[in-house]
Amino acid sequence: MRSFVLRRILQSVIIVVAIAVTVFIVLRLSAGDPARIRAPVFARPDVIEQYRRDFGIDRPLFEQLLTFLGSAVRGDFGQSFRFQAPVTDLIMVALPKTLLLAGVSLLLSLSIAVVLGSLAALKPRSGWAWMSSALAAFGQSAPVFWSGAVLVLVFAVGLRWLPSGGFSGFASLILPAIAVTLSILPTQLRVLRTSMEAVLQQEYIKTAKAFGLNQNRIIFVYALKNACLPLLTVIGVDVGYLLGGVIVAEVVFAFPGIGELALVALNARDYPLIQGITIVTAATFVIVNLLIDLLYVKVDPRIRLERT
Incomplete structure (x- = not known):
């Protein structure tokens, strides 16, 4: 178990470092001269050169990369050009x-997937099954920007029930959360329904029913x-x-937000x-997947036996 955890942590660190190096190099190749971006439009050459020294881009690229990685480890991503404030x-x-x-x-999508997916598996010819299929199909075909715009038009502009944007409390979370939920719900719904149908056909479930155990306890x-x-695996991918x-x-x-x-x-x-945003977002993705892997090992002991 310990070796598996250490191996996964090491893999996660390597991935984050690789992403940081890639982002650094790509931006240096594509974003242009940072000194000219930051300097006034008609700045003199000596002023631009001073900016290069201030930003440290007058040094070799490899030295810049090492300096950047060293600062990033300490949580220092430099100074924002636009806001004139620390990126961190x-x-x-x-x-x-x-x-x-x-x-x-995520909480909303999991709640709907577990409840609706279970009902659809238990009653495959019911209205719950039809609702599950319809909701999955709609979510699969509705991108976030489209569903978000429709939600704003209906509930913010038309009915005026909810705010159309910004962040002023819990009400501001409802519409964007619904739009995001619709985008990740279809996969979770289908996986839970299919998995539940398969589990209900297992011998131990049939045995439990034969012994007269309570239906709710069995389910x-x-x-x-x-x-x-x-x-759990789907959640890791869905992050x-x-x-x-x-x-x-x-x-x-x-x-x-970000x-x-x-x-x-x-x-x-x-x-x-x-x-800074790219590295923090990537690190968040990697950390969440690491936690899900560890949770999977905790929930299913067979994984521990196979991988350690």
């Missing part, structure tokens, strides 16, 4: 809002626990789609801020 401070203001929106969306204690195991959907939703709803901050950084060619 800007990210730490926006990141909690993004994680809150992602957490609410919620024995069947649902095993049916949810594939859902990327979840973060992507949250970023799009933040732009659509003007939600002050997505809106990233859009401002891209428009301003603020490459220190772009670097």
